[in-house]
Amino acid sequence: MARIALHYLPGDSPLHRWDARCKFFGLLMVTATLVQTSISWFIFDSILLFSLFFFSRLPLKNILRDLNSWMILLFVLFLFQVVLTPGDRFPSLSWLPISKDGLLLGSLTCWRLGLILGYAVLFTAVTRPRDLRDALIWILKPIPMLPERRIGLMVSLTLRFFSRILDHAEEVRLAHRARLGDRNKNPFRKAKFLALPILRRSILQAEEVTLALVSRGFREDIPLRLSKIPLPHLISLVIFFGILIGVWFLV
Template sequence: MNDIIFGQYLPGNSIMHRLDPRLKIVGLLVLLITIFFDAGFLGYGILALLAIGIVACSSIPLKRIMKAMKPIFFMILFLAVFNLLLIQTGHVIFRFWIFKIYSGAVTQTVYIIIRLILIITLTTTLTATTKPLDLTLGLEHLMKPLHKIGFPTHEVAMMISIALRFIPTLLEETQRIMKAQASRGVDFQEGSLKDKIGAIISLIIPLFISAFQRAEDLANAMESRNYIPGALRTRYHQLSWKGRDTIAALILCTVSMGIFALSLL
């Protein structure tokens, strides 16, 4: 099974799979904004319970969510060290040589780690439970009011959907090129700065060539199917709002308003 999960759709028939894509897109945006409200550990605890409930309703294995965290592990570690050493609020709780770690730095570091984990979990759940076609259709419906002022809603929605779809493909291609270059003696870890720059160039150039080739193949495939940007077209699949979507929207609004109220206290 492929270790790369972000951007990939996992077929299923869970509650999350059956929710309206418009609700999932708007819900994700609302939750991403809510995550940055300073509601304390109580607020983050509520958001964590909500995220656990969303993952449980999506039937996505927990180990797949954990694998999605791997690419940001280094970022989390870097931000944690950076904040612990530079933030100087609160009282000193630990001393080491010339470094001092303050209580405020620990609190802010924990907040940042929780935010990153919640963001990755929620975005992964969205892409894993929403088909690329439904995602495109949902984005197009949400941006429909902009069409009245000449904004190309369909083209923008399609580009966003294609970009999300190609994230795992490009990551797979990167891993394949790295293994191929390593088998030829290229070392991405050791060596001088000049050697590392050469190794990176040997990775970037074939990756760009592969990306442009895939883009050209996709463009040819769309052209062969007589795709015309901006042309009027009918939809075989129509989005419909159901009772479960209303219930999910009410839960989302209640949690978001509660977190907002906690942040004002």
């Protein structure tokens, strides 16, 4: 089954309809709150994330299934933090190389990374790549001497390639396993048979994208005519900002 995390998932939820520029600024605000190490903020951000997933009517179960590999990564990170952070050990479990500080630090780090990842998945799932590109062009436009259209295109392509490379990696891994390649325990041989096909497929795809852009007559000098942000969308952003400021004072 195809991977859906970090891909756009069409829908008609309020979050899908919200202006991409507002969504982008909203994401920046939430990311700024995640710099904090306060547990109250983490709880607030987690509740907010789950509420937004609920309102966006996304297939949360399928997305969570796709994020399994990230969960493993987070768990490994957690183990490293727990074992490598110095501090007092638990008196009843002194034989375990785990410190209280390490446990707290590991939990908070993984929680924060999980939240950042969750918001990124949500943002990409409810924002069309074209809307994101246009939003970036709109934001970069006031900065002089900057090829905003090119940067917008490159950012949207990077995000697209990021998820496609992960797809390629999964396909190559499965093909490798189907040919019993996973029985080979030599990591260098394994890397050779995985890395090269992924890179080759990615370059071939890059060529297809280039030809698609050429055939559609991509030009940098065409002025972008983006409509003004609709007032209700702007008000929603201001309310969202107000809520974050309110939580800031409460915490």
